Amino acid sequence: MSYLEYQVKYVPSGFRKLLYLNWPIVFLVSAVCGAGFVMLYSVAGGSMDPWVRPQMQRFGLGLALMLVVGLVPIWFWRNMAVLAYAVSLILLGLVEVIGVERNGSQRWLDLGPMDLQPSELMKIALVMLLAAYYDWLPLDKVSRPLWIVIPLILIAVPAFLVLRQPDLGTTLLLVMGGGAVLFLAGVHWAYFASVIAAGIGLITAVFASRGTPWQLLKDYQYSRIDTFLDPSQDPLGAGYHIMQAKIALGSGGWTGRGYMQGTQSRLNFLPEKHTDFIFTTLAEEFGFLGASTLLILYALIILFCIASALTNKDRFASLLTLGVAVTFFLYFAVNMAMVTGLAPVVGVPLPLVSYGGSAMLVLMIGFGLVQSAHVHKPR
Amino acid sequence: MKRGPKETEASARRISRRALLLGGSQLALVGVLGWRMRSLQVDQGDTYRSLAERNRIDIELLPPDRGLIYDINGVVLAENEQFYNITITREDAGDVDAVLAKLARLIPITEVQMARTREELDEVRGDMKVTVAERVPWDDVSRVVVNAPALPGVTAELGVSRLYPQETDMAHVVGYVGPVSDYDLSRIDDQDPLLRIPRFQIGKTMVENKLERVLRGKAGTLEVEKNAAGRVMRELSRTEGEPGSDLQLTVDAQLQNYVQTRLGEESAAAVVIDLEQGDIAAIGSAPSFDPNLFVRGISQADWDALNERDKDPREHHRPLAAKTVQGAYPPGSTFKMVTALAALEDGVVEPEETVRCLGQLDVSDVRFHCWKRGGHGNMNLHESLKQSCDVYYYDVGQRVGIDKIAAMARRLGLGERHDLPMSAITAGIAPDKDWKRRERGEDWRIGDTVNASIGQGYVLASPLQLAVMTARIATGRSISPRLVRSVDGVEQPSGAGADMGLNENHLRRIRASMFDASNHRRGTAYRTRIVAEGMQMAGKTGTSQVRRITAEERAQGVWRNEDLPWHRRDHALYVGFAPYENPKYAVAILVEHGGGGSATAAPIARDIMLQALHGGTPPLSAYPASDRPRIEDQQRRLDLRDIRPGRTADRA
Known part of the structure; x- marks a missing residue:
């Protein structure tokens, strides 16, 4: 694999690369993380502890990682794709064996100073591997069944492991993110139509298996689906969180109740207020203006990624950039849909804002890859 | 592998098309999210704002002091007695059994009380107080208070109840009060929210019953901010109620x-x-009969005795009449x-x-x-x-x-x-x-x-x-x-x-x-x-x-x-x-x-x-x-x- 394959006319080298970074993305990502600090400070009741300080440290680390990853040539990362996927898969397997269990889910590996969530790593690793795969695969073979089975297996294996933790949200993200890369790589429409049909079949199976010894989801996951379909049936039980989240969101109005004035989060009506439901606090305290500003920041990140990908003639680079963007999009779209009552509560954090180390670092590495693709694109 | 310029171009075009398609749908979804937020926050904002207020602010009633009843010379016929109940909260207690065992060493708790407490603790929310012992003498209360650090979740709650110091003398004049029952609520047309307070005492017979509204007074209100667990965070405002009117009877x-x-x-x-x-x-x-029996909740034995269950109906002296x-x-x-x-x-x-x-x-x-x-x-x-x-x-x-x-x-x-x-x-x-x-x-x-x-x-x-x-x-x-x-103090018509x-x-x-x-x-x-x-x-x-x-x-x-x-x-x-x-x-x-x-x-x-x-x-x-x-x-x-x-x- 030669550098010349890209018909490179000019590629920056050394610290000149810094000038060619996709700086808007750096700023947008920092801005979103900043919003996260502000909100974590608020939900902690006006305190740096216990969430803001570690989150800031991780952001610093993540920013450094993003730059480092961004300055490393993109072809290096293409070569690393298989390794990254393999490592992530092994870690996922380890979770199965020696994972730390919290709230009935076994998702974490205890790494001493911090817990690692391998399923987060896998999100990026899967995108990398799929992008590399389609970069390697001749175009005329893309839609051949045999060459489709391979990426499907690559998606299915980690998805299955994550589902067993169980982590429905991440499973969906993996499957949808992987599927998006397949779509971008040009796999024939018919496959997606059949996958959608299969999806419907799976949903049917999930519901059909309920109550039987081999039921596919845990009881709490079923109850979440039930309450999503009809939150009012159990306002004090499982529907409580959805109801309270909507109340918090709605009570924000146009301009919100003021920073640190949100009664819903202040008085503990909100669940998981520093992780999955942090957006409700933001919406409560900063209103529609604050909420839509964050939404626009997210949308801009996506747009800059797409713009970068469209101007990149390297197949791996653009697939990777788009794949990271889709993963990121799925994160915040599912989270926001969840807290606004448009989707069931599946436990997906708000990217870069929710408290959580693995997700933050993995996303920063993902954006590092986007930077690398941007810096090293053939010009 | 080697890829020709043509192939690269073709790949880039296909990616572009699909990327635009995917990007477009992503933007559409962002639009949906934005529209949803607008609808929740702007269109229905007022509704949710009031729901949030109701969530947060709770009006607690302050029961008024019931009016006292005196005889013609100022002798007290009915008064309000303060007493202490010992309560326990599961959430604060942690190891309930250990705390109850410690408590039982400090104050006398019967097996029945213990069993009932455990049963209730299993039923109610973790932050609800469950009464362990009622009308605890002051000595026991002080023992509990002194040992508070060793008894997490245990508190002495002040209660007020009616007391009839004249005992049997005035039963057929003053009557007695008792906790409001579902039967009372179905029978009387009274919208007073006080009646919804559990165990609120209302007059059941005689003067206590007939002059209930005079004696009861008006409830004060306490606006409190509560968190999701129902715990009071702070007082917002307080409106004092009116105590019930005192009565002076003509009886000596x-x-x-x-x-x-x-x-x-x-x-x-x-x-x-x-x-x-x-x-x-x-x-x-x-x-x-002693009306105090009814205030405290009459025992089956006392009730049977007052109804002369053991006697020939023809010999009944009917103490309750x-x-x-x-x-x-x-x-x-x-x-x-x-x-x-x-x-x-x-x-x-x-x-x-x-x-x-x-x-x-x-x-x-x-x-x-x-x-x-x-x-x-x-x-x-x-x-x-x-x-x-x-x-x-x-x-x-x-x-x-x-x-x-x-x-x-x-x-x-x-x-x-x-x-x-x-x-x-x-x-x-x-x-x-x-x-x-x-x-x-x-x-x-x-x-x-x-x-x-x-x-x-x-x-x-x-x-x-x-x-x-x-x-x-x-x-x-x-x-x-x-x-x-x-x-x-206002003289009634002669x-x-x-x-x-x-x-x-x-x-x-x-x-x-x-x-x-x-x-x-x-x-x-x-x-x-x-x-x-x-x-x-x-x-x-x-x-x-x-x-x-x-x-x-x-x-x-x-x-x-x-x-x-x-x-x-x-x-x-x-x-x-x-x-x-x-x-x-x-x-x-x-x-x-x-x-x-x-x-x-x-x-x-x-x-x-x-x-x-x-x-x-x-x-x-x-x-x-x-x-x-x-x-x-x-x-x-x-x-x-x-x-x-x-x-x-x-x-x-």
């Missing part, structure tokens, strides 16, 4: 105590009315004043006109007997009352007619429900022809008049009504009884009443006859007279049959009360007023199945009257010399309570 606790003690375990009732304003000075019903106002009895000879007054007012009888009593009178083939089998001989009005001749009234009654007798009875306060704040007050019956047709669907017969003229047959009166009747005869005014003297418009000469004759009945050697109550100068009592005995005496029994001579089972014996009655010259009190006594009025009721009436006139234990000199040793012994044996007037309870 000391006299009431004497009355209840004197009646003892007899099934009896006594009413004393102060003639000046119609104030009820004492209104006692025996046997009585206020016989003074709820019981309707044939008034017997105490009704003769009514017949006599009706006859005098109607003019059908001259006072000196005589009727010959032969011990019996045949009226339309039915033989009516006088209590004195040999007959009284020639009787005028005065003698007939004094000696309580029945035949005289059989004759006079027929001449006056039942409608006029009934009208007089009503003027004297019989057959009328007196408006007192007491429960289930009976109207009694002052029967006339209309009444019988209406109620029985039968025509009035002359025999009914004969029976009614001596207070038998259909005539029924409560002891209160008999006391009112006596008070009206003694004063000539239409006295109506009053039980509440003042509410929050019951003194206006002149009834009866001929004063007629009244004077009746009173004089009553005086002789008690003080003349041949009077029926001569043995129970008062000899103290200026305190002499005028009165009338009554012995009312609770069943018809059969001809056989009469033939066999079996009508001695002592030979009959208790429930078939005659009721003993006495009504009277004193002092004769300047009446101050009227009294009515009823002893259920007590036998003769002169033997059973009259002595009680005299003791109570003397007690009332003296404001304490009377000197023995007020009694006839022959009675003094017996009275002295009786006074010594009566276990009266020391009641100090003027004591004011601390307001909670």
Whole structure:
């Protein structure tokens, strides 16, 4: 694999690369993380502890990682794709064996100073591997069944492991993110139509298996689906969180109740207020203006990624950039849909804002890859 | 692998198309999210804002202090007692079993309490307080408080409850309170949110019940901010309520105590009315019960005892019934004043006109007997009352007619429900022809008049009504009884009443006859007279049959009360007023199945009257010399309570 394959006319080298970074993305990502600090400070009741300080440290680390990853040539990362996927898969397997269990889910590996969530790593690793795969695969073979089975297996294996933790949200993200890369790589429409049909079949199976010894989801996951379909049936039980989240969101109005004035989060009506439901606090305290500003920041990140990908003639680079963007999009779209009552509560954090180390670092590495693709694109 | 420029171009084009498609749908979804937020936050913002307020702000009611009840001298009849409950909260306790075990070493906790506490703890939310022990003595409370650090989640909660310091004396006057029940809520039309407070105490009987709204007061409100767990974070605002109004009753606790003690375990009732304003000075019903039992939640054993579960129903003394106002009895000879007054007012009888009593009178083939089998001989009005001749009234009654007798009875306060704040007050019956047709669907017969003229047959009166009747005869005014003297210091309307418009000469004759009945050697109550100068009592005995005496029994001579089972014996009655010259009190006594009025009721009436006139234990000199040793012994044996007037309870 030669550098010349890209018909490179000019590629920056050394610290000149810094000038060619996709700086808007750096700023947008920092801005979103900043919003996260502000909100974590608020939900902690006006305190740096216990969430803001570690989150800031991780952001610093993540920013450094993003730059480092961004300055490393993109072809290096293409070569690393298989390794990254393999490592992530092994870690996922380890979770199965020696994972730390919290709230009935076994998702974490205890790494001493911090817990690692391998399923987060896998999100990026899967995108990398799929992008590399389609970069390697001749175009005329893309839609051949045999060459489709391979990426499907690559998606299915980690998805299955994550589902067993169980982590429905991440499973969906993996499957949808992987599927998006397949779509971008040009796999024939018919496959997606059949996958959608299969999806419907799976949903049917999930519901059909309920109550039987081999039921596919845990009881709490079923109850979440039930309450999503009809939150009012159990306002004090499982529907409580959805109801309270909507109340918090709605009570924000146009301009919100003021920073640190949100009664819903202040008085503990909100669940998981520093992780999955942090957006409700933001919406409560900063209103529609604050909420839509964050939404626009997210949308801009996506747009800059797409713009970068469209101007990149390297197949791996653009697939990777788009794949990271889709993963990121799925994160915040599912989270926001969840807290606004448009989707069931599946436990997906708000990217870069929710408290959580693995997700933050993995996303920063993902954006590092986007930077690398941007810096090293053939010009 | 090597890729030609063409292939690269093709790949880039395909990626571009699909990327734009995917990007477009992503933007569309972002649009959907934005639209959703707008709809929640802007369009429905007000709705959710108010939901959030309701979430957060809770209005707690501050129960007002219930009004206190005093007697006429300021003796407390009902007060509010503060007490402590020991509670535990599961969430704060952590290891509940360990904490409860430690607690049990500090204060006495029964196995039952322990089991109930555990059961409740399992049922309620983790942050709810569960009562472990109620009404814990102060020593135990302080032990718990001192050891608070070792007892996480355990707190001493201050509670307020009603206390009746006069115990059994006032049960049939003041009544009692109890926690509001679903039955109460279904029965009363009261929107007061206080009633929704669990275990809120409301009046269940008598004054506590009838003057509930006066005594209850108005709730204050406390606006608090709560978190999702329902824990109060801070007070937002506080509106003080209004405490309930204090009541002062007309009853004299000391006299009431004497009355209840004197009646003892007899099934009896006594009413004393102060003639000046119609104030009820004492209104006692025996046997009585301790109202505090009901406030604290009565035990099954106590409840069974009060309902006399272990006794023959025919022997029931009914301690829960206020016989003074709820019981309707044939008034017997105490009704003769009514017949006599009706006859005098109607003019059908001259006072000196005589009727010959032969011990019996045949009226339309039915033989009516006088209590004195040999007959009284020639009787005028005065003698007939004094000696309580029945035949005289059989004759006079027929001449006056039942409608006029009934009208007089009503003027004297019989057959009328007196408006007192007491429960289930009976109207009694002052029967006339209309009444019988209406109620029985039968025509009035002359025999009914004969029976009614001596207070038998259909005539029924409560002891209160008999006391009112006596008070009206003694004063000539239409006295109506009053039980509440003042509410929050505001004097209530007097019951003194206006002149009834009866001929004063007629009244004077009746009173004089009553005086002789008690003080003349041949009077029926001569043995129970008062000899103290200026305190002499005028009165009338009554012995009312609770069943018809059969001809056989009469033939066999079996009508001695002592030979009959208790429930078939005659009721003993006495009504009277004193002092004769300047009446101050009227009294009515009823002893259920007590036998003769002169033997059973009259002595009680005299003791109570003397007690009332003296404001304490009377000197023995007020009694006839022959009675003094017996009275002295009786006074010594009566276990009266020391009641100090003027004591004011601390307001909670």
